[in-house]
Amino acid sequence: MDRVGFTTTIPLEILIAAGKIPVDLNNVFITSPQSHQLIEDAEIEGFPRNICGWIKGIYAVALKEGIREIIAVTEGDCSNTKALMEVLSLKGVATVPFAYPHDRDPQTLRLEMEKLMRHFGVERDAVYEAKERLDVIRRKVWEIDRLTWEENLVSGGENHYFQVATSDMNGDPDVFEAEIDAFLGELKNRRPYSDQIRLAYIGVPPIVEGLYPFLESHGARVVFNETQRQFSMPYGATDLVEQYRAYTYPYDIFFRLADILIELERRRVDAVIHYVQSFCFRQIEDMIVRSKIPLPVLTLEGDKPSLLDARSRIRIEGFLEMIEGRD
Amino acid sequence: MKLETRNSKLHIGIDLGSRTAKFALLEGENVVRLAAHDTITFYKRYGRVEGDDLILDLAASSLFSETEIEHAQITVTGYGRNTLNLRGAKVISEIRAHVAGALFQTGLRDFTLLDLGGQDSKVAQVRGGRLADFVMNDKCAASSGRYLENMASILEVSLEELSSHWEEPVRLDATCGIFGESELIGQILRGHPMANLCAGVNMTLVKRVLPMLKRFPSDRIVLTGGVARNNAMVRLLRKETRQEIVVPNEPQHNGAIGCAFWGLGLEARE
Numbered sequence: 149m150d151r152v153g154f155t156t157t158i159p160l161e162i163l164i165a166a167g168k169i170p171v172d173l174n175n176v177f178i179t180s181p182q183s184h185q186l187i188e189d190a191e192i193e194g195f196p197r198n199i200c201g202w203i204k205g206i207y208a209v210a211l212k213e214g215i216r217e218i219i220a221v222t223e224g225d226c227s228n229t230k231a232l233m234e235v236l237s238l239k240g241v242a243t244v245p246f247a248y249p250h251d252r253d254p255q256t257l258r259l260e261m262e263k264l265m266r267h268f269g270v271e272r273d274a275v276y277e278a279k280e281r282l283d284v285i286r287r288k289v290w291e292i293d294r295l296t297w298e299e300n301l302v303s304g305g306e307n308h309y310f311q312v313a314t315s316d317m318n319g320d321p322d323v324f325e326a327e328i329d330a331f332l333g334e335l336k337n338r339r340p341y342s343d344q345i346r347l348a349y350i351g352v353p354p355i356v357e358g359l360y361p362f363l364e365s366h367g368a369r370v371v372f373n374e375t376q377r378q379f380s381m382p383y384g385a386t387d388l389v390e391q392y393r394a395y396t397y398p399y400d401i402f403f404r405l406a407d408i409l410i411e412l413e414r415r416r417v418d419a420v421i422h423y424v425q426s427f428c429f430r431q432i433e434d435m436i437v438r439s440k441i442p443l444p445v446l447t448l449e450g451d452k453p454s455l456l457d458a459r460s461r462i463r464i465e466g467f468l469e470m471i472e473g474r475d
Numbered sequence: 476m477k478l479e480t481r482n483s484k485l486h487i488g489i490d491l492g493s494r495t496a497k498f499a500l501l502e503g504e505n506v507v508r509l510a511a512h513d514t515i516t517f518y519k520r521y522g523r524v525e526g527d528d529l530i531l532d533l534a535a536s537s538l539f540s541e542t543e544i545e546h547a548q549i550t551v552t553g554y555g556r557n558t559l560n561l562r563g564a565k566v567i568s569e570i571r572a573h574v575a576g577a578l579f580q581t582g583l584r585d586f587t588l589l590d591l592g593g594q595d596s597k598v599a600q601v602r603g604g605r606l607a608d609f610v611m612n613d614k615c616a617a618s619s620g621r622y623l624e625n626m627a628s629i630l631e632v633s634l635e636e637l638s639s640h641w642e643e644p645v646r647l648d649a650t651c652g653i654f655g656e657s658e659l660i661g662q663i664l665r666g667h668p669m670a671n672l673c674a675g676v677n678m679t680l681v682k683r684v685l686p687m688l689k690r691f692p693s694d695r696i697v698l699t700g701g702v703a704r705n706n707a708m709v710r711l712l713r714k715e716t717r718q719e720i721v722v723p724n725e726p727q728h729n730g731a732i733g734c735a736f737w738g739l740g741l742e743a744r745e
Contacts, residue, residue, distance in 0.1 A: 426614065449613055463611055466570035470606045 153215040155206055155232065156225045157315045157379050158246050159261055159392055163219075164278035164321065166268035172316035176213060177205035178355065183453035186212065200427050201355050201452050203228045210236060217242040219264070224248030224398025226429055248398035258389045279388060285321055288328045289314050289380045297371040297415040300340040304349065304370030305360030306331070311376035312353055341369055345471050348372040348412055350437070351423035351430065356450040362461060366468050371415045374408055401433045405440050412443065419444040419471045421464075426451035444471060485546050486742075487539060488734030489531075489564070490572060491553030494593030494621065495701065498538050499731035500547070501739060504579075509728045510538050528562040550738035552730055567737055569730065574599055574606050575740070576733025577697045580723035587693040589684060589712075590729070591702035593620045596684055600691035610687050617652035618683035620702045626676040629656050630669065634705075637673045641707035645675030655679065677707045681715050688716060695719045699729035 151169040153176075163170045177183055183205060189212075190204035191197060203226075210218060220233040222245045233243040244267055249256040265275060292310045296302035310328060318324045345368035349359075352375055360370060378397045385391035396404045412420070420443050424431045431449070438445050446467040448460055456464075490497040496517045500508040521532040533544050549564040552572035573590045577583070578601070588599040596618040599609035612618055627637045645667045649655040662672060680702070688696065696718050702708060703726030713720045723729060 444608065451614070459611070459613060462569060463613075465568040466606075466609060466611075469568055469571055470609070473605055 150217065151213075151215055151319070152217050152219065153210055153213075154219040154221070154246075154316075155229050156221045157395070157397065158219050158221060159264065159275075159388065160316065161275045161278040161282060161388060162261070162264050162268055162270060164282065165265075165270040165274035168268070169319050170316040171213070171215060171319055173206040173210055173215070173218070174202060174353070175312065175316060175318075177202070177209040178353075178453060180209060187452050198427050200226065200228055200425050201450075202352070202425065203232050205453070207232055207236065210241060211239060215241065217244065219244045219246050221398070222247050223250065248392070250399065252393050252399055252403070254389050254393060257392060261389065261392070275388065279391075281321060282317070283381075285317060285325045285328065286314060286380050286382070288325070288332065290382050291332065292328070293377060293380070293382070295335060297346075300343075300369075300371075301335050301338050303341070303360060303364060304347070304373070305364075307370065308349075308353065308360060308373050308376050311373055311380050314380040343367050343369040345369070345468060346371045346416055346418050348374065348408070348415070348417045348420045348443075349423060350374040350408055350420060352425055352428070354423050354448075354450055355425065355453055356456050356460070357453065358456045359448075362456055362464065363468075366465065368468050368471075370421075372411050372417055374404070374411070377411075378407075401436050405437070408441070412441070417443065419446070419467070421445075422447045424449050484739075485543055485548070486735040486738040487533075487543070487547040487549045488572070488731040488736070488738065489549065489551040489553070489561070490569075490728070490730030490734060491551065491561075492593050492730070493595070495727070496553070497728045497731040499728055499735045500539060500543065501732070501735040504736075504739070506725070506732060508539075509725060509731070511727065512536075525562075530562050548738045548742065550734040550741075552734050565738060565741070567734065569595070570597060570599060570606065570609050570611075572730045572733040572737060573597060573699060574601055574733065575737040576729035576731075577601070577699060577723065578604055579732060579736040580725065580729060581697055581721055583695065583697065583721065585693065586695045586697045586721070587688065587691045587718075588697050588699065589688060591618070591620060591680070591684070591698070591700040591708075592730075593701065595619060595700075596687065598684070598687040598691060600693065608691065610690055612687075615650075615652075617650070617655065618680060620700065622652045622655070622680065623676065623702065623705065625652065625656065626659060629659050630663070630672055630676070632669065632673065637676060638705035638707050640670040640673035641677060641710045642674055643671045644678035644711070645671045647675045647679045674707060674711075677705065678711055680708060681711045684712075685715060693718070695721060697721045697723065699723060699726045701727045703727070 151171050152163055153171045153173045186208035187201055187204045189208040195204045218241055220229050220243050222230050237243050247260055289310050296307040347368050347370045349370045375397055378395055381391055383394040385394055396407045420441055422437050422445050426449055434447050484503045486501045488499040496512045496514045498510040521536045523530050551561045551564045552567050552569050577588050584604040586601050590597040594616045596612040600607045627634050645662050647658055649658045698720055703722045709720055
């Protein structure tokens with residue numbers, strides 16, 4: 149089967165219906181033992197230092213993995229993706245653009261999805277059949293999320309992993325489902341966490357390693373991973389266009405904030421970590437995040453794949469001490 | 476017995492900064508002794524690592540007497556905080572140490588704390604004697620004391636000389652502290668007077684910390700860290716922020732004093 153890469157979440161149902169192996173290039177990049185080297189490879193080829201690490205990682209990993217075709221999300225993510233698409237096409241990689249309409253217009257989104265279906269030669273029925281299959285797995289991941297915040301049985305890192313993996317189901321839905329089942333089985337014997345501080349993690353998934361265990365070693369656990377949860381399509385939408393309209397990540401910050409504010413309250417969150425990627429346009433939106441979220445917000449910045457650095461740890465410790473002192 | 480009671484009130488605070496290691500000895504709420512050493516030299520002479528622990532041979536350093544070391548509770552903060560534990564000491568975060576120091580030294584309860592150290596710039600909002608929020612420089616240390624040291628050496632003036640000029644600052648715009656050096660060299664060639672060049676360097680630092688200060692509007696800024704000894708910087712900061720600038724008696728030792736004071740508070744809480 150052919151592998152098809154993508155730069156951020158796309159309607160996965162279409163690739164599954166087409167019998168392709170979906171590859172979320174972000175996941176392959178960040179889980180690679182050579183992730184740091186991949187960034188250097190891209191910089192040696194000419195990517196500027198002051199460009200997002202994810203873009204460079206995606207570029208280098210796509211070439212390293214020999215991916216021949218990529219769906220590039222050109223609207224709804226950053227404009228760097230457009231240039232990424234261009235340089236990859238220079239290397240002989242076929243690129244298929246996909247655009248989330250900024251105004252969430254259903255007709256425009258439907259056209260984009262139909263264009264993608266035509267490209268991969270699939271019909272509506274097959275796509276909905278794929279949705280049914282994927283929804284079975286997604287529901288299990290929703291349960292992992294519920295067990296995280298309601299029953300306190302799941303760590304922030306585990307919650308991150310299972311949700312983030314739903315973007316491409318780790319390339320094999322059946323194997324991924326078996327992994328989820330085994331995990332859910334394990335949870336039956338677990339004792340709940342008794343953490344003092346409940347955190348939300350908002351923003352793109354972290355490029356740095358070790359954040360969740362570090363927080364937990366200080367009595368704080370992430371009970372809400374904003375974007376990762378979005379990848380699992382937790383809306384129960386029956387219509388595919390509605391599902392990808394409800395998906396908050398590609399739309400504006402206010403649409404994302406509406407979802408964030410509901411979850412912060414429902415999950416009884418004490419404080420928020422807003423992760424921003426160095427050189428990302430979303431750093432500007434931090435101003436809006438800070439003014440609209442009625443809880444303490446720590447803005448953490450990550451650049452390249454590495455262990456959580458000493459300065460970030462100092463800032464997290466200070467932040468957690470401040471939260472503890474508020475009681 | 477009397478000695479025991481008296482000594483139980485001894486608290487040593489240590490702030491292991493990136494440039495200077497600072498020490499404070501408190502007896503109750505009285506500052507008995509303050510000292511500072513170059514961090515690297517101090518580590519080389521008196522420090523070693525065993526496993527994950529940093530061992531400091533305080534007795535050999537002759538900063539404190541054996542009785543003091545034996546009886547004092549030691550509280551430490553600083554750059555080593557995350558990478559190393561200091562054996563036999565209570566380790567606290569830098570922000571906690573600096574806020575405690577500012578509360579102790581100024582007696583104020585509501586203020587914005589600006590701590591400018593060798594590498595760090597921290598801004599903390601203190602309300603009702605408690606830390607409410609804070610920001611720190613993150614990826615870049617161009618807003619720190621080290622920047623002033625570098626620029627003083629380019630200008631071939633002492634830090635004292637640099638710290639005395641605030642009028643008619645020459646404009647310096649580079650974001651990077653290293654590119655800033657060549658920008659400064661360019662301005663030297665243009666023939667600006669040394670005083671204005673020094674003022675320009677001080678002004679650059681003020682401009683770099685202003686966005687952090689704007690996050691926490693308040694009437695009063697407590698300025699600590701080695702940079703607080705720079706009078707020109709204080710004047711420029713007052714002019715730019717139009718706020719009252721309070722510099723405690725011992726700005727550079729604020730973190731070390733804060734550690735000792737925090738230890739004292741901990742004893743009271745326990």
